[in-house]
Amino acid sequence: MHVNAQPMKAAEINLGKLFTNDFDFVIPEYQRPYAWGQEEALQLLADFEGALERDTEEPYFLGSVVLVKDAASSHSEVIDGQQRLTTLTILLSVLRDLVDDPAFRSAVHGFVEEPAVEWDDLPARPRLTLRPRDREFFRKHVQKDGATAALVDISDNQTSTDSQRGIRDNAKVLREKLVAWGESRLKELFKMLAKRTFVVTVSTPDLNSAYRIFSVMNARGLALAPSDIFKSQVIGAIPEQSRQHYADLW
Template sequence: MSKKISGSEYPLAKIFSSEFEYVIPPYQRPYAWEIEQITTLFDDLYDFFEANKDEDYFLGSIVLIKEERGARSEVVDGQQRLTTLTILLAIIASKMEETKRQNISIYISEPGNPFENLTPKSRLTLRSQDKDFFKHYVQEFRFEGLFKLDEKQLKNEAQINIKRNSQALHSKIMEIFGEDIKKLKDFTSFLIQRCFIIAVTVSNQNTALRIFSVMNSRGLDLQETDIIKADIIRLLTSESEQNYYSKKWEELEIEIGRESFKDLFSHIRMIYAKEKARRNILEEFRKHVPNKNTDPNKFIDDILDPYAQAYTLYYC
């Protein structure tokens, strides 16, 4: 298997094309962006669109595990932006007349082409817990139904964020563009032609996580505990096990809070290393903590779970 690392800059028209089929793996944390983040992104995009009629806008980078000749792209870093941009494009499409809606929908779902062996499918598939919800309400433009949902009936925070962010972006579109469809079309052209993302692609997870661990220090989507989670969950052989233990991991994280969860891993490392840390928590944890590689489910059941419960009793 090739270990080649490649990085190229693409407009959103190419990012959301048949060249990429994005899949959020089970080890990833859920969609977590809230209204503040998506509002900031939208305002930055719109302000740039208004002030710069010819210049390009840079949306950052994403890290993917992707074979050179294949489209399937496992998202290591970039889930939050890809999901938010999909919501934005879907909101815009829902405001267009049928012909223009179809023109935009190709960036949300692959329509299929038998002559290119392309089958109809979503361009972005979320984790198993949320993919059907996201497809039904966002990628199939059922926003009226989405906005009527009672948040108390939703399964998790990711679905609540999808609902709230969709409502917020819908309000932004209506507030700024109203019935001015021409201006909305111009803004959409700006999004798909002049907004760029660098896609860093590698062919295996270890290389992707090494790249991510460097990028992580600059404040991107994941934390070191998310990388540890990726290390452990990917060793489980069945998707059902991956989904079960991903859910269990996330429930423990929610119970004690994201920052405290990171602190918990420092405590676990100290118990096994019995010495002061000399490297970052990721390297130290990989070096000192047993069971995580040989028996990942035993690590979660017999180490992480009871230590999280003890941490909750003592610190929370």
């Protein structure tokens, strides 16, 4: 019996096209938590700084992102790339909150949050949605315009997971580095990120297919175990209003 293979789509795109309405990134409940520490966050910034100092139009390749995504929908479940997408969002949010130029600040914020459409009563939406237990923290303390200035002073008592403490600590070290740059250099960094920083998006509408792609590519990051895939299928079969409860129990 012939079985049609699930369609796969791969594309090399810059961040200026990645953080648009074409993609609505969601970290599924079965994914492991955000786990990058200060060393990884600072290394990412150092890599960007090196690319910026080369002062050329040479593209900077950031890596790949593996998604469960239907071509007809913007909904994009992130199978590989959570750490980079989350850290990029932290970096962009810190950068946004350090500049004074309203137009430029708005441009950076557009990479973090899809603007509201007032005439259609559509509220602003985050470009990246984290796992449920960290989602509201990230939205309130990172993605909202101006939020990262206060985030760096949040105490451990105001956080409930290791991921939230990591988000705070990474925002703090990135802010400490970028605050000394000056607005003109921050603008150059943003232009470099938007225009000539590229990722390869690999998308398929089937979870098992996405996991096979991830395994073959052997991409950097925290690999999903077979139990993670099984968990995703079990949790996915539960009615949406009950999924969080059973994901927490698991």
